[in-house]
Amino acid sequence: MKQIQGSFIKGYVRIVVTGDRPEMFIQESVNRGVTVWNIKREGRKSCSGNVKLSDIPEIRKIRRERNYKITFEERRGYPFLFSRFFRRKEFVFSFIMSILLILFMSNIIWKVEITGELPKEIEEKIATQLNAYGIHAGAWIFTIDPPAKIQQKLTDDIPELLWVGVRQKGTTYQLEGVEKIVVQDDKVEGPRNLVATKKGIIKRMYVSKGVPQVEINDYVEPGKILVSGKLNEVPESEEEDENKENRKEIVVPAEGEIIASTWYEVDVTIPLKQNYELLTGQQEKKYYIGIKNFKFPIWGFGSPDFQDVHHDSTTSPIKFLKWNLPINIIESTLSEKQLQKFERTKEEAVQAGIKQAKEELQLQLGPDAKITSEKVLHESLENGKVKLYLYITVEENIAKAQPITQGD
Incomplete structure (x- = not known):
C-alpha cells in the first residue's frame, strides 16, 4: 500500500496488456521494479492494471522485448488534470488575468x-x-x-x-x-495675590492691580506675597470711620509681572573628539521580490556611484484578498554618507559646553526668560571628555496667582 501512496499526485495510468499469457508481462514488469496494482483479468488473452506515470518508460521497454500489445485506457492524477487545463488556452488566460487582477486590487488603497x-x-x-x-x-x-x-x-x-x-x-x-490640548496654568478667577514661585532678587516690577509688598533688590523665597489683592480699607460712612471693625475691606485680582534674578546650577559633558555620519542627499533605490531569505532584484541594477553607503530597507507583503502571501516587495534605499571626524581643544570644548547648557536651560524656562550671565564653577578633563559645572543667572517672571480665601 505504501508503494502506491501519492500515486494520484504523481499520476498513474491503467494499461491493458493483450497477448499470449498476458500475466507473464505483468510478472516481468513487477520483477523489474514496476509497481502494478488493481490487476484484473479482462479476457483469455488480456488483463489490466494500474501503473505509475513514472514507470511508463520501463513498460514500453518491456513491450519492445516481448510480443505484447499495450493499450492506455485511463489517465488519472494531477499531471493529467493540469495538462487538460492548460490545453484550454482561453480559460488559462482568463484564470491568470483574474489572479493578477485580484492581486492588483488587493494591493492598492481603497x-x-x-x-x-x-x-x-x-x-x-x-x-x-x-x-x-x-x-x-x-x-x-x-x-x-x-x-x-x-x-x-x-x-x-x-x-x-x-x-x-x-x-x-x-x-x-x-x-x-x-x-493636542495646550495645558495652561489654571487661571485664578476672582480676588487673588501674586506670590513668588522661586527664590530670587527682585529686579523689575510692573503692577497694574494690587498693592506691592516687595521692593527692588529685595530677596524673596517661594510663597512670599509679591502683590496683594487687598486694597486699603475704605470706610462705609463717616460715622463708621472711627470704628475700624465696621470698615469694609476691598479685594481685587492682583495683576502684574515681577522680574527677579534667579540662578541655576547645571552640569554638562563635552567630548574632545566626535565621529558622526553625514548624508549628502545622493541616493538610489532598488526593488526586490523577497521569498523568505531569498531576494530577486526587479528594478535598480548595478552598484551606486558612491562608496560609503547607508542602507535603509522597507518590506511590504503582497496581499491576496485579506491574506499576506509569503512574498514581499522590498524597497532598498542606498544613500551616500560621509564619515566626519571632529576634534577640538579644551577651550573650544568649554565654550561648546557653556553654549549647550544655556540652550538646554532656555528650552526648559521658555522664551520669556533671559539668561544674563554664567560662571564655570568647576571643570575637569577625564577620558577625553570635558566636564563642566556651571552657575547660570537668569531674569524671569516669578509671580504666580494665588486666590484670596475667606479668613485671609
Missing part, C-alpha cells in the same frame, strides 16, 4: 478613514498631509511609508495633534487622532 473626536479643520489638515505623502484611494501600497513613519510625519507636520495612530487593515488605512 479607503482612508480618519476617526477620533477631532475638529473638522484638523481632519482637513490630516487629509491634506496624507495626500502629500501619496496616501489616498487608488495609491499603490508598496509606495507608501510604513505606519510608524507616517505617524511620526503627521505629528511633526501638524502641531495640533497630540497623538495619531495609523493602522493598515486590508486595503483600508485607518487613522485615529487625538487633539
Whole structure:
C-alpha cells in the first residue's frame, strides 16, 4: 500500500496488456521494479492494471522485448488534470488575468478613514498631509511609508495633534487622532495675590492691580506675597470711620509681572573628539521580490556611484484578498554618507559646553526668560571628555496667582 501512496499526485495510468499469457508481462514488469496494482483479468488473452506515470518508460521497454500489445485506457492524477487545463488556452488566460487582477486590487488603497473626536479643520489638515505623502484611494501600497513613519510625519507636520495612530487593515488605512490640548496654568478667577514661585532678587516690577509688598533688590523665597489683592480699607460712612471693625475691606485680582534674578546650577559633558555620519542627499533605490531569505532584484541594477553607503530597507507583503502571501516587495534605499571626524581643544570644548547648557536651560524656562550671565564653577578633563559645572543667572517672571480665601 505504501508503494502506491501519492500515486494520484504523481499520476498513474491503467494499461491493458493483450497477448499470449498476458500475466507473464505483468510478472516481468513487477520483477523489474514496476509497481502494478488493481490487476484484473479482462479476457483469455488480456488483463489490466494500474501503473505509475513514472514507470511508463520501463513498460514500453518491456513491450519492445516481448510480443505484447499495450493499450492506455485511463489517465488519472494531477499531471493529467493540469495538462487538460492548460490545453484550454482561453480559460488559462482568463484564470491568470483574474489572479493578477485580484492581486492588483488587493494591493492598492481603497479607503482612508480618519476617526477620533477631532475638529473638522484638523481632519482637513490630516487629509491634506496624507495626500502629500501619496496616501489616498487608488495609491499603490508598496509606495507608501510604513505606519510608524507616517505617524511620526503627521505629528511633526501638524502641531495640533497630540497623538495619531495609523493602522493598515486590508486595503483600508485607518487613522485615529487625538487633539493636542495646550495645558495652561489654571487661571485664578476672582480676588487673588501674586506670590513668588522661586527664590530670587527682585529686579523689575510692573503692577497694574494690587498693592506691592516687595521692593527692588529685595530677596524673596517661594510663597512670599509679591502683590496683594487687598486694597486699603475704605470706610462705609463717616460715622463708621472711627470704628475700624465696621470698615469694609476691598479685594481685587492682583495683576502684574515681577522680574527677579534667579540662578541655576547645571552640569554638562563635552567630548574632545566626535565621529558622526553625514548624508549628502545622493541616493538610489532598488526593488526586490523577497521569498523568505531569498531576494530577486526587479528594478535598480548595478552598484551606486558612491562608496560609503547607508542602507535603509522597507518590506511590504503582497496581499491576496485579506491574506499576506509569503512574498514581499522590498524597497532598498542606498544613500551616500560621509564619515566626519571632529576634534577640538579644551577651550573650544568649554565654550561648546557653556553654549549647550544655556540652550538646554532656555528650552526648559521658555522664551520669556533671559539668561544674563554664567560662571564655570568647576571643570575637569577625564577620558577625553570635558566636564563642566556651571552657575547660570537668569531674569524671569516669578509671580504666580494665588486666590484670596475667606479668613485671609
